[in-house]
Amino acid sequence: MIAARALxxxxxxxxxxxxxxxxFPYLAYDGVVPxxxxxxxxxxxxxxxPEFAAALGFIAGLAIDLAxxxxxxxxxxxxxxxxxxxxxxxVRHDARSSAIAAIIAVAASSxxxxxxxxxxxxxxxxxxxxxxxxxxxxxxxxxxDVLLTPFVLPLMMRLFRRLEPHQVAY
Amino acid sequence: MAMHDPHKQPSRTVLGLLLLASFTVITLDVxxxxxxxIEPLRSAVGEAFGPVEEVTATVVRPFEAVPGxxxxxxxxxxxLDRLEAENASLRGxxxxxxxxxxxxxxxxxxxxxxxxxxxxxxxxxVIAMGPAQAFSRTVTIDAGTSSGVFPDLTVLNNDxxxxxxxxxxxxxxxxxxIVDAESVVGGRLGSSMEVGFLxxxxxxxxxxxxxxxxxxxxxxxxxxxxxVTWGSKNGAPYVSGVPIGRxxxxxxxxxxxxxxxxxxPLVDFSSLxxxxxxxxxxxxxxxTIIGAKSATGGRR
Numbered sequence: 520m521i522a523a524r525a526l527x528x529x530x531x532x533x534x535x536x537x538x539x540x541x542x543f544p545y546l547a548y549d550g551v552v553p554x555x556x557x558x559x560x561x562x563x564x565x566x567x568x569p570e571f572a573a574a575l576g577f578i579a580g581l582a583i584d585l586a587x588x589x590x591x592x593x594x595x596x597x598x599x600x601x602x603x604x605x606x607x608x609x610v611r612h613d614a615r616s617s618a619i620a621a622i623i624a625v626a627a628s629s630x631x632x633x634x635x636x637x638x639x640x641x642x643x644x645x646x647x648x649x650x651x652x653x654x655x656x657x658x659x660x661x662x663x664d665v666l667l668t669p670f671v672l673p674l675m676m677r678l679f680r681r682l683e684p685h686q687v688a689y
Numbered sequence: 690m691a692m693h694d695p696h697k698q699p700s701r702t703v704l705g706l707l708l709l710a711s712f713t714v715i716t717l718d719v720x721x722x723x724x725x726x727i728e729p730l731r732s733a734v735g736e737a738f739g740p741v742e743e744v745t746a747t748v749v750r751p752f753e754a755v756p757g758x759x760x761x762x763x764x765x766x767x768x769l770d771r772l773e774a775e776n777a778s779l780r781g782x783x784x785x786x787x788x789x790x791x792x793x794x795x796x797x798x799x800x801x802x803x804x805x806x807x808x809x810x811x812x813x814x815v816i817a818m819g820p821a822q823a824f825s826r827t828v829t830i831d832a833g834t835s836s837g838v839f840p841d842l843t844v845l846n847n848d849x850x851x852x853x854x855x856x857x858x859x860x861x862x863x864x865x866x867i868v869d870a871e872s873v874v875g876g877r878l879g880s881s882m883e884v885g886f887l888x889x890x891x892x893x894x895x896x897x898x899x900x901x902x903x904x905x906x907x908x909x910x911x912x913x914x915x916x917v918t919w920g921s922k923n924g925a926p927y928v929s930g931v932p933i934g935r936x937x938x939x940x941x942x943x944x945x946x947x948x949x950x951x952x953x954p955l956v957d958f959s960s961l962x963x964x965x966x967x968x969x970x971x972x973x974x975x976x977t978i979i980g981a982k983s984a985t986g987g988r989r
Contacts (some may be wrong), residue, residue, distance in 0.1 A: 533741060540817035540829070545752070550821030550892070551961070570703040577707045581714070585727075585734035587742070588819045588827035588863045590855060593727045594714030601707045628726040633822055640824060643719060652824070652891060660822050 524682050528575065531678070534672065535559050536582045551656055553663040554629065556583055560600050561607045561628045562675030565615055567683065569608025576600030592645050599635035603628045622668055629664035633657050716758040732858050739861035743831050746816035769895075795963040798847025800979055808928060809972070810845075810965030810979040811836050816861070818961075824891060826869035827960060828852075832862045837974035843967040849955035850874070851920055851931040851964050862966075867933065868897045868958055875919035876901060876933055876952075883908045884919050887933065887952060897959075899934060901954040906947040910936045916952055928967050 535555035543552035556579040564572030580597030583589060607614070607628050614624035637653045749783060798871040813832035819825060819975060832838045834857050844851040844864050852866040862868055870891035877884050885903035892898070901916065914936040920929020934952040941948045972978065 533738070537738065537741050537745050537817075541742050542749045543820075544818035545749070547818075547821070547959075550818075550826075552820040552822070554820075554822065572702060573704055573707050577710060580711070581736060582734070582738075584714075586738040587735045587856070587858070587861055588817055588829040589823060590819070590827045590863060590865065591823055592826045593718045593731065594711050597714060598708065601704070601711055601898050605704050636822065637824070637860035638926070639715070643715070645719075648892075656821050670809055 520608045524684075527678075527682060531559055531675070532556065532579045532582055535579070536586050540585075540586070540588065548659055548663070551659040551663060553667040554632065554660065555667070556580070556596075557600065557603060557629060557632050558625065558664060558667060558671045559603045559675055561625055562672050563679050564575045564604050564607035565611045565621065565624070565672075566676050566679040567608075568611060569605045572604030573601045574604075576602075576604030591640065592643055595636055595643075598639060600631045602635055603632040607629060621658075621672060622665055625668045625672065626661050626665050629661045630657065633660045714829075726786075732856070735856070735858040735861060735863075739829070739831075739833070739858055742817045742829060743861070746814070754940075755803070756988065766970070782904050792963060793883050795847055799963060799965050801847065808843075808967045808980065809970040811838055811968050811972075811976060812979055813838070813862075813964055813966055813973055815961045815964060823965075825871070826866040826889065826891060826958070828864050828866065829853070830864055830964060830966070831861060832966060832976070833858045833862050835859050836976050837968045838862045838966050838970040839977070843924065843926065843928045843931065844964050845931050845967065846956060846964045848957070849934065850927070851956055851961065853926040854966065864964075866958055867899065868892060874899075874927055874933065875921065876916045877919045877929075878903075878908075878910055879888065879915035879917060880911055881908055881914075883910075885947075887916070897954060898937075899954060901936070901950040901952050902945075903950070908947055910950045911937055912939075913938060 535558075539552055539555050543555075544550075546552070560572055560576040560579055563575050577597050577600065580595075580600035581593070583590070583596040583600075584593040607624055610624060614620050634657060637657065641653075714727065718725050779958060796812070811832055813830040813836070814833045815828045817829035819827040830838075830844070836853055838857050840854050840857055842854045844853060850867055852864045852872065854868070855865045855988055856863040862973050865872055865886065866889070868889040868891065870889055872889045874887040875884060876887045882986045883905055885901045887899045887901050890898055890900065901910070903910065916933045918927045918929055918931045918933060921927055932955055932956040936950050937948065938951040939948060940950075968974065968978065970978070
């Protein structure tokens, strides 16, 4: 049963990462695409809490870092998504209270995730990014993630709820 | 079960360990440089993800033309359901035939550029593009080492220079586009044969531009001057004589000795599809090399 769950989660992450580079470039605005993997991590955080989401964020981030055509220093998206998973998990009780709260949580997660990625790039100077370019890309990324939230988040949350192991009643 | 208790503080240990793991990966990759221990992992993941990306790209490619035919649907809204259904299937056919026709035209262009430059090309399709959030302009193509594609080979299409191969797996390869902020190409002005260095700005959209620094500060590039590659030893990473772009503006600043020009690349990087990788005429490849017979061995 655990193996089946792991398989489903692996499949979801793989599809998120692949669609991000293969399908969404056709819909991209100025090259910026929605970050599907981030939405999956946020959905898991809202359902399963910070520990699970941080671990999932690490795996998903590493997949983005290593899958072609990525060429940046590996581990940068992993770091960003670990933090996103943990933070989203911490606020999950507030974020699940209403649809607006969930969307705000996604927007905040997207902002934090992309910003950590950009800042780590500035620290490592990999690649060299002018601050103006970063300021231009981050808001578009946040808007894109929010636009995609109604389509992806409920679906993913239902999936993670079904994958949750049954809890023992006290 | 304590993990699911909503009132309990989540464990910091897990977070700490995962953060540490991320930093370890980053450090390993930064310190290792070209011989990074992450590199085998990267190529393993590339081998795994390459085929999946290839299949996804094949599935989604017919939908590439979808935004184009929304323009004609407005007038059809009042039509009968039957007509609409029929129309939908016809439009589907039309869309794919448009894509096919464009691709045939691109292939013709590629054939032509192979015969005009004299280079042997391995044809390849772009199957994945890096997002702008990653700030590096890279694409994945569906040809790898089994097709004779290796790092440091020139990539072009029927319009001009696209970039160079930076990493190759068995079935896929990663191409660094010339608009990437870390890409530097040696260029030569078509009119004066003066040389200079072209740097990308990291933007791939319609305003994707390149900056040209000329070596000789006495030369002023003319408007609409064509820039071609200057070429390197043994044709790696760039072969010579491939058109890159057109001069759109020239300026000089007191801070810098040399004149600078802004170059508009000939290639449209937001709609890259069919590209060619310049290989040796007698390279081993599992697909047909374009122009292999016409290229004489000494041209490289």
